Amino acid sequence: MANTEKPTVVADDVVVSLDYTLKVNGEVLDTTEGSEPIQFLQGHQNIIPGLERELYGMKVGDTRTVLVKAAEGYGEYDPEAVIDVPRSEFPADIPLRVGVDLTVRNEEGELLDARITSVGKDVVQLDFNHPLAGKDLSFEVTIVDLRNAEPEELAHGHVHDEFDEEELEFEFDEEDFEEDDEEEPGKNN
Numbered sequence: 001m002a003n004t005e006k007p008t009v010v011a012d013d014v015v016v017s018l019d020y021t022l023k024v025n026g027e028v029l030d031t032t033e034g035s036e037p038i039q040f041l042q043g044h045q046n047i048i049p050g051l052e053r054e055l056y057g058m059k060v061g062d063t064r065t066v067l068v069k070a071a072e073g074y075g076e077y078d079p080e081a082v083i084d085v086p087r088s089e090f091p092a093d094i095p096l097r098v099g100v101d102l103t104v105r106n107e108e109g110e111l112l113d114a115r116i117t118s119v120g121k122d123v124v125q126l127d128f129n130h131p132l133a134g135k136d137l138s139f140e141v142t143i144v145d146l147r148n149a150e151p152e153e154l155a156h157g158h159v160h161d162e163f164d165e166e167e168l169e170f171e172f173d174e175e176d177f178e179e180d181d182e183e184e185p186g187k188n189n
Helices: 049-055 151-156
Strands: 014-024 027-031 038-041 063-068 082-086 101-105 111-119 123-127 137-148
Touching (some): 049 063, 049 137
Antiparallel strands (some): 014 038, 082 123, 101 111
C-alpha cells in the first residue's frame, strides 16, 4: 500500500521541488529565478552528492546556503582528461574554435562531452572535464514542495513529469500535411 500522507521533510524517495541559485566565486552561473523549480528524486543521485546530502531534513519554505567542495560537486579537475586529437580526425563541418562544445564517441561507443581548449595547425585539444570540475559551488536553495514519488518513478530512479519522453504519443492525419496551394474546383486563384 502506497504512502498517501504528504512528506513534511526532505528524505529518501521523496520528490523535491527546489528553487536555487548557483554561484562560483560570487558569479551567478545558473538559477531557477523566473522559471519553474527543478524536481528530483531525493536519494537517487539525480543531483550532485554534496548538495543532495545537505537537503535532508529541510521543510517546504526552508532556505539555506549550501557550499559544495569540488570533490562533492563535479569532481576535481583531471589534467589527464585533456587530450590532443589530430586535426585530420575532425569532420569538415565541425567548427574548430576554442570554446566549442562537442559530443564525441569513444572507442567503446560511449558518448562523451568535450570542449575545444586549443586549436593548432595539426592538433586540436579537447577537455573532457565538466566545465565546473575543480570549482567549489555555492547554492542558495529553497524547498518549494515535497511529494511522495510514484511507484514508476521509484522503479526508474527519477521524476516523471507530465511531458515525460517515454509517454509522448503523436497522432495525425495525412491530410494535416497536404499542400494548401492546390486549386480548389470552382475557385479562381
